[in-house]
Amino acid sequence: MGLNRNVSLSAGLGYKGGGPYLTYILHRIGGSALFIFFTVYILSLLGLESMQALMGNWIFQTFMLTFGLFHAINGLRISILDLSPKLIEHYRTAITIEWMVYVLVAGFALFVVFRNAFGG
Amino acid sequence: MEVTVKIFRYSPEKDERGHYETYTVEAHENERILDVLELVKGHKDGSLAFRRSCAHGVCGSDAMRINGRNMLACKTLVRDVGANITVEPLLGLKVEKDLIVDMDPFFDNYRKMLPYLINESPLPADGKERLQSPEQRARFDETTKCILCAACTTSCPSFWASEEYYGPAALMAAHRFVFDSRDEGASQRLQILSETNGTVRCHTAYNCTNACPRDIHITQAIGELKMAMVTGNLE
Ligand code: SF4
Numbered sequence: 014m015g016l017n018r019n020v021s022l023s024a025g026l027g028y029k030g031g032g033p034y035l036t037y038i039l040h041r042i043g044g045s046a047l048f049i050f051f052t053v054y055i056l057s058l059l060g061l062e063s064m065q066a067l068m069g070n071w072i073f074q075t076f077m078l079t080f081g082l083f084h085a086i087n088g089l090r091i092s093i094l095d096l097s098p099k100l101i102e103h104y105r106t107a108i109t110i111e112w113m114v115y116v117l118v119a120g121f122a123l124f125v126v127f128r129n130a131f132g133g
Numbered sequence: 134m135e136v137t138v139k140i141f142r143y144s145p146e147k148d149e150r151g152h153y154e155t156y157t158v159e160a161h162e163n164e165r166i167l168d169v170l171e172l173v174k175g176h177k178d179g180s181l182a183f184r185r186s187c188a189h190g191v192c193g194s195d196a197m198r199i200n201g202r203n204m205l206a207c208k209t210l211v212r213d214v215g216a217n218i219t220v221e222p223l224l225g226l227k228v229e230k231d232l233i234v235d236m237d238p239f240f241d242n243y244r245k246m247l248p249y250l251i252n253e254s255p256l257p258a259d260g261k262e263r264l265q266s267p268e269q270r271a272r273f274d275e276t277t278k279c280i281l282c283a284a285c286t287t288s289c290p291s292f293w294a295s296e297e298y299y300g301p302a303a304l305m306a307a308h309r310f311v312f313d314s315r316d317e318g319a320s321q322r323l324q325i326l327s328e329t330n331g332t333v334r335c336h337t338a339y340n341c342t343n344a345c346p347r348d349i350h351i352t353q354a355i356g357e358l359k360m361a362m363v364t365g366n367l368e
Pocket residue numbers: 193278279280281282283284285286301302305344345346347348349351
């Protein structure tokens with residue numbers, strides 16, 4: 014007898030893990046975004062007009078860049094720490110630096126998207 | 134001060150699912166959450182069930198979720214979490230009653246790490262201890278501090294997904310022996326860790342490191358195990 018061990022999505026997301034856990038969650042969302050991006054990209058290469066239109070859509074681009082870039086930069090941080098376990102004790106500093114790099118890179122990328130979309 | 138504590142309640146005889154009950158007690162801000170639970174049990178509802186033994190952060194029996202995060206009830210003060218407290222059982226283990234979870238899967242995983250010294254070599258000539266330098270001892274000092282409270286393992290999203298994953302606490306037990314210069318079972322343990330339920334399922338969420346009441350750098354120790362598996366270097 015006993016309540017089953019299953020952890021619901023809301024219970025898992027509700028765990029108060031703080032900043033590092035947030036990067037873990039965003040990394041999964043970013044991975045899913047990249048999967049969608051590459052699917053749409055390949056379909057657009059096959060000549061599907063609706064997919065080509067989606068690739069050019071600024072809302073789609075904004076979504077993909079926001080989450081996809083996070084996945085890439087976070088993945089870089091994870092790889093660096095995996096390769097140098099001694100650095101792992103500084104993981105909070107590494108995550109702060111990661112956010113700074115992300116804001117700069119994503120800020121520039123979104124600037125380009127918005128300029129192309131609205132810049133006349 | 135007046136403390137409001139919302140506690141997850143579940144009784145297998147009465148409930149199909151759990152529910153929450155809220156109690157109000159008078160407690161000092163320097164009292165521990167364990168004291169608050171004792172007040173509820175002693176004065177409000179004697180049927181409340183939770184584990185505790187040493188009450189001093191040594192035995193590891195009272196890990197639970199306090200305001201959404203795994204902590205030891207005996208090491209957390211009211212002033213650390215405020216006057217509105219929510220107490221729930223650990224995630225990822227079957228709830229047996231109220232705050233008591235079934236620890237069997239946790240200890241099964243622990244045992245898989247062969248958590249004992251393996252050394253078949255004859256004793257030194259004097260027949261006494263197998264000596265070790267202070268530096269060799271310091272190599273695994275961190276992971277000797279584990280009290281098997283399960284706060285780490287039950288904060289890990291990979292363990293939530295599957296209890297087959299050995300989990301951070303079991304990996305700490307492996308680390309404690311893999312890097313012990315007196316032990317000869319490192320390759321056996323690293324082989325176990327290289328299986329699908331081993332270190333590969335650690336995705337560095339850091340929940341374990343943040344939950345550990347002994348401040349063990351768990352993710353770092355797992356990183357060291359991963360590196361030892363790749364390089365074979367146990368220095
Ligand atoms: S590593 Fe820390 S959190 Fe995990 S079981 Fe040991 S003492 Fe508890």
